[in-house]
Amino acid sequence: MAAADLGTAEWERSKVTNQDVNLLKRLGLMKKEDAIRFPSEESYPNPPMEYRVSFVDHLIRGLSTPIHDFLRGLLFVYGIQLHQLTPNSILHISIFITLCECFLGITPNWILWKRIFCLRRNGSHSTTYNIGGVVICVRTDVDYFDVKFPDSVQGWRRRWLYIHEEDANSVEHNIVPFDGSAKIQRRHSWDAEASEEERKATEALMTRIHELQNTRGKELSGVQIIAYFLRIRVQPLQARKNPLWTYAGENDANRLSKDLAVKDLEKLVRKITSLNKKDPIPSSCRVKPYSSTNPLPKNHPSMDSLPPLPEGGDVEERAIVTDDNQEAPSFVNEPADSRKSAGSVEKDAASEDTTSAQTPPPAVSPKNKRKRNEVEDSGTSQPKETALSPQKAAYDPYLASLIKKLAEANERANTLAQQLEHSEKARKKAELDATEARAEADKAKVDAAGVEDLRKRLHTAETSLSDHIAAQSAREEAILKRLRTQSRRFVARTAQEFQLEEPVNDPLLDALSFLEVHGSEAREGIDQAKAGLSRLFPYFFPKKEEPATFLNLAKCFNPSEDLGLRVRHENMKVAVENTVALVADSQQSIDWAKVGDTDQIEQSRWKSLIKAAKPNTKKILAYIGIKPSSTPSSSKPEV
Known part of the structure; x- marks a missing residue:
């Protein structure tokens, strides 16, 4: 339908x-x-x-x-x-x-x-x-x-x-x-x-x-x-x-x-x-x-x-x-x-x-x-040829025009065919020349690439050398500046200026020579300080291993607490313990709770007790291995 x-x-x-x-x-x-x-x-x-x-x-x-x-x-x-x-x-x-x-x-x-x-x-x-x-x-x-x-x-x-x-x-x-x-x-x-x-x-x-x-x-x-x-x-x-x-x-x-x-x-x-x-x-x-x-x-x-x-x-x-x-x-x-x-959608049937x-x-x-x-x-843009009788072609202007155009087209086609035949050899020769030219161009590109690579490497080396020279000059200038400052400080402290035996007006050499001469004094001082701290170290740190370097050794003696007070406290503890041990060895009956309560003793009472104990103090200290100083003390022990 x-x-x-x-x-x-x-x-x-x-x-x-x-x-x-x-x-x-x-x-x-x-x-x-x-x-x-x-x-x-x-x-x-x-x-x-x-x-x-x-x-x-x-x-x-x-x-x-x-x-x-x-x-x-x-x-x-x-x-x-x-x-x-x-x-x-x-x-x-x-x-x-x-x-x-x-x-x-x-x-x-x-x-x-x-x-x-x-x-x-x-x-x-x-x-x-x-x-x-x-x-x-x-x-x-x-x-x-x-x-x-x-x-x-x-x-x-x-x-x-x-x-x-x-x-x-x-x-x-x-x-x-x-x-x-x-x-x-x-x-x-x-x-x-x-x-x-x-x-x-x-x-x-x-x-x-x-x-x-x-x-x-x-x-x-x-x-x-x-x-x-x-x-x-x-x-x-x-x-x-x-x-x-x-x-x-x-x-x-x-x-x-x-x-x-x-x-x-x-x-x-x-x-x-x-x-x-x-x-x-x-x-x-x-x-x-x-x-x-x-x-x-x-x-x-x-x-x-x-x-x-x-x-x-x-x-x-x-x-x-x-x-x-x-x-x-x-x-x-x-x-x-x-x-x-x-x-x-598909095409219609062929029928x-x-x-x-x-x-x-x-x-x-x-x-x-x-x-x-x-x-x-x-x-398509080209009409198909239609079979027409000679009689109709005689009076059909459209067909006559079409035949004329076809003849012209055939003539142009023949001319183009001849030109194509002549140009075919030229094309082959051009292709051969183009192949050779491409080969030469490729070789030239490779050579140019090598030269360009060398040029880049040379430029990189020159840039690196220039940067190195600039950095070295900057370092030398910084050293000179520091040495001049050090020389001024030395003159201010010692009121003398170190001179070479054969001066050549070279501030860098002067400063280095000065450091060379006076550096030995600094090293000797450091060595002596290290020896002294090494002798003191066992007394202040009896349970600790001595550091190998001077810097770490010096840091041990620079804590926030008072190391001398800590040693005196330790020694006083030893002295009290030894004294208690001597009293116990003498078989004396003593109320140690009252003895420890020293805050109840008045100042005058404390002084009298110390004065009474003085005749036997040296003996007790000698027994526990302490050599007393000649300066008398009547203050309370630091506990």
Whole structure:
């Protein structure tokens, strides 16, 4: 059962909001007063003279008039009108043109486009759309950028308006006049594929695209490409005098407005993609695009290949695959207008192509309905030869022109073949010379590297020697300064100045000689001090091993406590214990608790007791091994 075609029933009154108008103004799309007109009360488009029907969501995705030749060629080859493309399909074309001009350094290439994209109907088996009824899909066998399209662009069909068709010097450079009732008919060109020769010619471009996607640390994404053409304020789908690889910054003639605020740019990128508020918006591309500051390399290859365009204002009808002949019609729902949509669609059966090729409908011109010879368009930029009778060729001007062009092409091909044959020898000789030159260059590089290494090592040695000399001079100056200070101190203390036997007015030598002479005195003093402290050490530290060095030995005699008082306390303890032992040995009965309580004895009483004990004091001290001094003492013992 055939799907129901909504046709003109899809159109309704335009609902462009003030927010949409402000966005178009910020993007510079309303810089000219007559650039855009908004519908009033009409519910079906009726564009004024020199105006075409478009949508807000098409304009914010890179569309402007006059349209780019590549977009005009796509509309012609696929047999569709501008309003029949979805917003995501428009964004696909903008990304592709930006990719070609900014990152591949070529004009948009029709052969490369055929390798990556194909067309499908937007709808289902029960309903087909006219507004946005065609979807651009990525082929199933192609690894292309993950663009992150939104699953659905809400209400975009209701935001339609009129855009002024700027004069492009020729009507065939303009958008095809609006026809809202024109039905979408799937054509063979929707599935046009590159030939084997064309695939070889574009293999380097496909390889470069894969490198842009997968180079670690320099990956290029679809979102980066979108953010770039929105940031530089150039509409990719507008016909421009200069390609994007010549972009000259703020002063570029193709810019529509000044730079957007960061918040506005991020909001716009999120609006036309599926990124949410948490996803970061790239501030720049990881791969630097070609521009006036990053020009194309010298001898950069150019590959010009545009879709076939109408000639003389006549638009030739593309070969149609009618719905009656379709065994398995292909539909793509609008939410699937993204990278994933390509995986669900395959080419139609071969029987459809055969049936349509045998009985193609006549080619009709939208202007004068003039029939043309029935040519099945494969989607390539070169028409296929059609078998015509000699009688028809005699009066068909199109065929005569075609034959003339083919003859000229053959003549140019022969000339090029001769030139190629002559240049082949030159090429071989050039390759041989280049090989020898590379060998010599490699040898020269090795020699230069050796010389450069020696130069670096010499420079390093000179630098190191210079640093060593500077450090040595600094050390000598510091020594001289210290020696001068020491000499002044010595003169101040001794009131004499040491002189050499043969002075040579050398302050450093004088000071060193002075230290040499008087250093021996200092060493003798240290030795004597060490000997004296060694003799005292056993008395003050009877249970400790004597340190080996003089510094540690001296530190032992410089504690926080009084070592002499500690020795006297120890000796007094020994004396008391010995005295108690002598009294006990004499078998005297004594109350030692009372004897120990000496605090109860008055001063006078204490002196009398000491005086009474003096006759026997020397005997007791001699017994315990202590030789008393001649100075009498009447104070209490230090306990």
